Amino acid sequence: MIATLGEIVVEIIAETPGVGFRAPQALVGPFPSGAPAIFIDQVARLGQPAGIIGCVGDDDFGRLNIDRLRADGVDVSAIEIVADHPTGSAFVRYREDGTRDFVFNIRHSAAGRTRITEAGRIVLAASRHLHVMGSSLFSPALIAAAQQAVAQVKAAGGSISFDPNLRREMLSSPDMLDAMASLLRACDLFLPSGAELTVMTEAKDETAAIREILGLGVGAVVVKRGAGGASYHDPAQTLHMAAFDAEEIDPTGAGDCFGATFVTCRLQGRGIADSLRFANASGARAVSVRGPMQGASSFAELEAIIGRAA
Template structure:
């Protein structure tokens, strides 16, 4: 079976602290469980936009695992390569927001079913016949075997001319900055498109200068670098020297978790459709704006129409 986009990695449910500036060390009210996992959010959003998608991952034999499988399947994702591990629990994350919008996570990912993802789960035909393979850095920080699974998938993709997109998705709760740099090295060198948050990019290369960080990425391999800048929109730079920027859409923020992953999906959609660079960025910015207005990390746009409505309202 051939897909437009496939991804692999963590599948988890998320619980969100109801009040702002709450801390996990004191009792409080949490909302959830919400389906989540960075690569899963991206692939689900791709499916909602109408792309043919598949996902490779592992869940536990529990209600949360069933919730995740049912959600992805209901949105059109092929779930035939999501495996159930009888000896592990499905991944979980607890999130508390600070007033400034920053987040505090508690994960069990390193001890969850997601950590059991391995190269044995990666099939040549499943990866090699797709158009795009999307990798999330958070997956490679979970366990040695999940990193090796991603490495195998990328190797197959490159052998079969599959476009590789990477979101470094740094997670200090899973790996230190030095560990992250080392783990990401192989993936940066093999990626065609890197979709990265501005703050993450500056941290990766220990610099205050965005242009310097972008050039250091190009020195390692990718053809396109997309920088997600939150309320300041996004920009795209190509190895050949094209620079395109698009402003953000000012909307009421309710829950920003997952916005970057939804952005990735919208970018991939526009790229596969052969749109102009600025049109792709506008579409992706609008998709992220739709997401932040909804509670739940996977609750992004339900269709292209929902994104188009935002664009029309702002008369972009």
């Protein structure tokens, strides 16, 4: 089993491009979302045992997420339902240049109550790999839960992957960067996107940043570059894989699907090049569908994308 923990939210998307939410406008949603939830849904869609530890409200937004995750094969036994906090939400609007503005209600939602329950310990005990998202480290309680989960999985001989998934709207959270630095030192696989490499190090350029991260004992670094493809680095080799062509409709969740596919492929014994190829195909399909979890793919769908490009 692959496990993750953290925010389970709904996402609501502005239908027209622009800057922010300072005027009434048409919206579409709610879509099941949350970076850890997207990641683990993609894992399950690939047929890999998958479980998530999280918290939702006793409301339709929470039920929407649980129903979707369960239908796709995720173990939802460690999702706690709380009656006194609503399910978290994220409103997103795309700018003309493709960047995004978010309004989050996560820190004070049910997601902020996430903890390791007995059900969560059972899921972790069954897992040989744990994935942690930096976006989930938005409170001292979540940081403690992530550290507890990492310790349990590592003590049992499992591996850890870490995606910093930085959101400027959340970087004011107390101790978040310190927690990220701690997780970076603990992980076996680091999955940053572009500039996240240098944010997490003292280095001024990518080459030096990768050298610094590998010097911490991290086994491998995979840099997600969107339309620029992806690069794999370990102490012995570097490999770049070009992206697949895709019509970009909604990039939210593409990096989560990429990471989930790469991790799953490696745990299933696929080689590095094959794993990058499937991960790039997963990202390409994810951006071509509106809704952050709507583009999660099966291996058959990824093989079709790879086959068309051959």
